[in-house]
Amino acid sequence: MFSLSTEELKKKGGEITSREIKQQPELWKENLALYEDIKTDIKEFLSKVEASADGQKIRVVFTGAGTSQYVGDTLVPYLNLKGDTQKYIFQSIGTTDLVARPTEYLFEKEPTLLVSFARSGNSPESIAAVDVANQVVKNIHHLTVTCAPEGALAKRSKEEDNNFLFLTPARSNDDGFAMTGSFTCMTLTSLLIFDTSSQEQKASDVQKLSNMAKEVITRENEVQEIVDQDFARIVYLGSGSLSGLTREAQLKILELTAGQIATVFDSSMGFRHGPKSFVNDKTIVFGFVNNNEYTRDYDLDILEEVKTDEIAKDIIAIGQMGERNFTGTQFTFSEEQRLLPDGYLALADIVFAQTVAIMTSLKLKNTPDTPSATGTVNRVVKGVTIYDYK
Numbered sequence: 157m158f159s160l161s162t163e164e165l166k167k168k169g170g171e172i173t174s175r176e177i178k179q180q181p182e183l184w185k186e187n188l189a190l191y192e193d194i195k196t197d198i199k200e201f202l203s204k205v206e207a208s209a210d211g212q213k214i215r216v217v218f219t220g221a222g223t224s225q226y227v228g229d230t231l232v233p234y235l236n237l238k239g240d241t242q243k244y245i246f247q248s249i250g251t252t253d254l255v256a257r258p259t260e261y262l263f264e265k266e267p268t269l270l271v272s273f274a275r276s277g278n279s280p281e282s283i284a285a286v287d288v289a290n291q292v293v294k295n296i297h298h299l300t301v302t303c304a305p306e307g308a309l310a311k312r313s314k315e316e317d318n319n320f321l322f323l324t325p326a327r328s329n330d331d332g333f334a335m336t337g338s339f340t341c342m343t344l345t346s347l348l349i350f351d352t353s354s355q356e357q358k359a360s361d362v363q364k365l366s367n368m369a370k371e372v373i374t375r376e377n378e379v380q381e382i383v384d385q386d387f388a389r390i391v392y393l394g395s396g397s398l399s400g401l402t403r404e405a406q407l408k409i410l411e412l413t414a415g416q417i418a419t420v421f422d423s424s425m426g427f428r429h430g431p432k433s434f435v436n437d438k439t440i441v442f443g444f445v446n447n448n449e450y451t452r453d454y455d456l457d458i459l460e461e462v463k464t465d466e467i468a469k470d471i472i473a474i475g476q477m478g479e480r481n482f483t484g485t486q487f488t489f490s491e492e493q494r495l496l497p498d499g500y501l502a503l504a505d506i507v508f509a510q511t512v513a514i515m516t517s518l519k520l521k522n523t524p525d526t527p528s529a530t531g532t533v534n535r536v537v538k539g540v541t542i543y544d545y546k
Contacts (some may be wrong), residue, residue, distance in 0.1 A: 157376055157511075157514065160174075168518055168523070169522075169523025169524060170523065172332040172525040173332040173334060173412070173524040174524075176327075176331070176332050177511060177514065180507060181365075181367075181369045183340070183341055184340065184366055185362060185366060186327075187324055187325055187344050188348065188359060191348040195355075198322070201299075205297045206243055208297070209267040210267075212267050214269055215244075215245050215263075215269070216244045216246050216268075216269045216271060216350070217248075217249055218232065219251050219271065220251055220272065220273035220274060221250055221251045223275075223407060224273040224274055224342070225251070226407070227273045227339060227346065228248030230343055230397050230398075230401045231248065231350075231499065232248045233397045233399070233499075238499070239351065240352055248400075249261050251272075251279075251285040255281050258288040258545060262289055262292040264292060265294065266293070267295040268295065268297070269299060271301065272302075272309060274302045274307065275302070276304050277302045277304045277308050278309070282309045283308055283309060283312060284542045286309070297318045298313065298318060298319040301322045301324065301342050301345050301346065302321075302323065303323070303326075303338045303341070304329050324338070324345055328341040331525075332525050333524070333525060334527075336510050339506065343502065347499055347500065361500045364494070364496065365496070365500060365503050368507075371490060372504075372507045372508050373511075375487075376511065379487070379508070379515060382440065382470065382472060382485075383515040385440065385470060387439065387470075388438040388439075389417065389434065390419050390512075390516075391421070391431075392421045392444070393421075393441065393444065394423065394443065394505075395455055395498075398445075398455075398498050399422075401444060401502045402421035402423075405421065405442070405444075405505075405506060406419040406420065409512065409516060412522065412527050413513070413516055413527070414522055416520050416522065418434075424454050425454050435465070437468070439467075439468045440470045440471075441462050441468050441470070442509070443455055443459045443471070443473050443474065444475060444502075445459075445473050445476075447501060449480075452478055456480060456481070463483070472485045473488075474486075474508055489504060
């Protein structure tokens with residue numbers, strides 16, 4: 157697929173999405189450079205936020221809708237380990253929840269930094285979440301991470317003293333229906349800002365991630381062989397940050413096939429508690445394998461169990477080689493340097509899942525760039541009525 161000409165991909169309705177998946181390794185390096193240019197400004201802003209808290213811990217609430225929410229779902233487990241937990245409490249809450257029931261998620265007396273993720277910045281819930289947070293929380297600050305400088309959220313950020321704007325690379329503002337580079341760049345931005353690892357380590361991990369994502373592109377035939385199988389269902393499993401990632405992975409297949417492939421996501425351990433009933437002989441089970449040795453055993457155990465059941469069409473482990481590995485089908489990244497922690501590994505893993513999604517869409521004769529034939533699902537959500545909060 158990635159080797160097809162632009163004209164061939166346009167005929168299939170997948171040129172935009174294919175290009176946007178393929179360019180992510182370059183975007184991540186651009187994103188790192190953007191962060192390095194303004195990291196002093198970001199640190200100064202965070203220092204002001206911390207000073208305003210008067211010794212209290214600050215709730216860092218990652219928010220967005222759909223894929224933008226799943227950025228936070230992926231980040232929080234890793235940042236609970238590697239973020240500055242002496243100063244911050246990290247949480248992920250969708251704008252759809254914040255807007256619908258503000259006082260169940262936002263608290264008047266708790267200093268809060270609302271980190272808003274958005275591709276276009278024009279979804280009605282994005283602005284409404286900022287508004288209700290300003291109404292409910294006395295000590296509120298905002299960090300806006302978006303791809304669109306002309307979007308409503310970015311314009312709003314520029315007008316407020318308590319709101320810091322980080323614009324990800326221009327090309328991360330995906331033109332395709334499904335969010336790809338926008339998701340990974342917003343995730344990477346937040347890792348760069350809140351991860352307490354050294355700048356040298358972060359730069360090294362970004363280089364490693366870029367190499368791993370390029371592997372997915374160059375080894376596309378291996379992915380195509382998986383997709384060429386006769387299946388109608390897909391499961392994504394993982395633990396920690398990779399558990400958060402499963403929701404985004406399953407959404408990509410759901411969006412790009414317009415629901416023609418049924419999907420389920422779960423944590424590796426949680427899957428046994430009912431959702432495993434989803435597996436039949438038309439199901440491919442994908443497992444994002446964690447590099448933490450303790451956690452890895454749980455990820456591998458469920459894959460081995462499903463393999464022993466001999467029901468699924470295929471079971472595939474995705475990740476890096478460790479001391480213990482899956483005895484069945486694997487897509488193993490060949491980079492042999494440091495095993496990445498799950499917060500960063502998620503970015504390489506999702507490129508694999510994005511590739512599975514677009515290949516499946518094309519296999520089903522759908523058009524990935526505009527997958528909703530009915531037009532009832534849109535690139536930017538429409539038809540939302542925002543009510544005054546009182």
